[in-house]
Amino acid sequence: MSKIKRFFSKKKEEAAFKLKLGGSSMGAGHKLNAPKPEAAPSGSRHKHEAYVPPKRNELSNEARAAANAALNRIEKKDSRDFNTSLAAIKAQAKRELEAERRQKEDLANASSGSISATSTSSGGDNRNLACQGVFFRCPLIGEEVLEKKLWKVRIKEFLYQQLEADRGLTACLIIHNCNVKEKAEDCVATLIRYFENLIKNPEEEKFCKIRMSNKIFSDKVRYVEGALDVLQAAGFREVQIDEEPFLLWDKENLEEGLDLPTLVDALKNSELIHLELDRNIKVLLPSQARRVVLPDDFYRISPEEIKKEQQLRAEAIESAQILKTKAMREREEQRNLRMYRYSLVRVKFPNGLYIQGTFNVYEKISDIFEFVQSCLADETLEFNLIATSEGKFSDEDMEKTLYDCKLIPNILLLFNVPGMPTPAAADLNFLKEDLLMLVQSM
Known part of the structure; x- marks a missing residue:
């Protein structure tokens, strides 16, 4: 069967299934890939199926040769070797965490976890981008x-x-x-x-x-x-x-x-052929998780409209120094949130490493947990994610969207293992070792 016929066959099956559910007394439906409901203990987080990263095609001999040549050029340009071994990465992360504690500005950046949402339309330096786009x-x-x-x-x-x-x-x-x-x-x-x-x-x-x-x-x-x-x-x-x-x-x-x-x-x-958002996973050292700008792809509006919006906002601040009611503040906040299609999520681990992924603003909090779970060396590990401003997520929060929780255009979450002392957690690597290869040298 051709890809086109498979596409329509799948649509027909989905339509028949929805019709069957709608026309029977089977009760409330559920997703086929959803876990079976279990009696969870009070306060525990529901288990979710882990996000499965896409399979990457093997590099061809030509691509390997090109990559090796590029690496050789980099080594000639910068003689400092970057060791991607687990021990070296842990040591580097520890040094940078110490530097963060000594520097007040870095400490403020880490505690707020904010990322500048300034557009790059004005010709900003692409090297400061949190990611190179949405894929x-x-x-x-x-x-x-x-x-x-x-x-x-x-x-x-x-x-x-x-x-x-x-x-x-x-x-x-x-x-x-x-x-x-x-x-x-x-x-x-x-x-x-x-x-x-x-x-x-x-x-x-x-x-x-x-x-x-x-x-x-x-x-x-x-x-x-x-x-x-x-x-x-x-x-x-x-x-x-x-x-x-x-x-x-x-x-x-x-x-x-x-x-x-x-x-x-x-x-x-017939409908638009479905595209799946790629998480564009990055693993960052503490010094790499600094304030950066988001690419224009994160916005619903064009670069020109972004620039105009920023100018109007600056003019409003200068000319209208008035007290705002709660309703006025909420309307302005909602208008700002609607500017974004995507949100950049960073999760900080106790050993100082970060993982970063791209999410649609209408994805759920449970999708973030699934993403983090897929990155763990032990995918069965119970963990919490803590928003620096809101605290832990509850079971009720799992079905809320990033938009509902105002986790836009970016958010820093802290990874926490219940019952594990902070010093012990800081000495552990929670990520899969192959993900450590994504750590980039500065």
């Missing part, structure tokens, strides 16, 4: 990790490559993925009307032909990517009638293995 994976296509704008190009290329094998189903996806939302929705509604008329009245001549100069067809179908391919798969062919172009339907021209009801279902069930 995604697309399970339907492959294991690559790319920015969203690059995935749009790859998805379009992929769909057009599938046209010859599954023209009708693929073209339905092209309509949704290669056009703006409004054009896609108008086109789909018009095509469904054409096909449903034919299903009900297959012998009626007026439904078997479409004048290509017709205003509705020209405005809503003709110039939408994928639309003419859907019509071709449905059995329409371009002909000349009285020297005017028409699309004429013939049942014999239907794509093999396809019928009009199936095409109508495909149009109704």
Whole structure:
């Protein structure tokens, strides 16, 4: 079965499952991958399935050679060797923690855990970025990790490559993925009307032909990517009638293995091809977890709008020194939160190391716990995450989103093991050893 057919088969199964749940007295539904409910002791955190990092493809010989050459150049440029052994990393982290305690400014940065959300649109130094952008994976296509704008190009290329094998189903996806939302929705509604008329009245001549100069067809179908391919798969062919172009339907021209009801279902069930947010995991030493700026990808608005927003805010502070009511402060806070699509989450371990991941603002607190759990050498370890301003998360907090908890655009959480003394925890490494290879030299 092709990837396109598997996509629609999965959608059909999901729709049937939802219908079954909705039409029966089975009670409240639950996620298939959710753990079975157990009677948890009071105050304990629910267990969650660990976030599974994506599998990385093995490096080719050419890529290994290029990497080795790059490392050689770096070594020539900077003769200081960076030892990635566990002992060396622990020693480096301890030295930097001591330096933090001696320096008041570093201590203030560590205790607040804040990261500057200033946009880089004004030409900031990219070396200070907390991460180089927001990255995604697309399970339907492959294991690559790319920015969203690059995935749009790859998805379009992929769909057009599938046209010859599954023209009708693929073209339905092209309509949704290669056009703006409004054009896609108008086109789909018009095509469904054409096909449903034919299903009900297959012998009626007026439904078997479409004048290509017709205003509705020209405005809503003709110039939408994928639309003419859907019509071709449905059995329409371009002909000349009285020297005017028409699309004429013939049942014999239907794509093999396809019928009009199936095409109508495909149009109704088509959607944007799903991208999965990549956590873009980083492991940082204390000195690397300093104040940095977030890339523009974290914002809902454009760099120009960010700059304008900052100017307006500065002007408002200067010109309006008035006392604000609680409602005014809350409205301003909500407006600020809505500026962001993503949040940068850092978790600090007792030995001074940090892990960093990217989250959608509408992901849940439980997703952060799953992410941290997947990074632990012992994934069965019971642990708490403590927000420096809010304290520990409760079981009720697990279903709240980062937006609900105002953990935007960034947050520092402290890793804590119940019952373990701080000195003992500071001497332990909790992370998987392969993650330590992500520690970068300064």
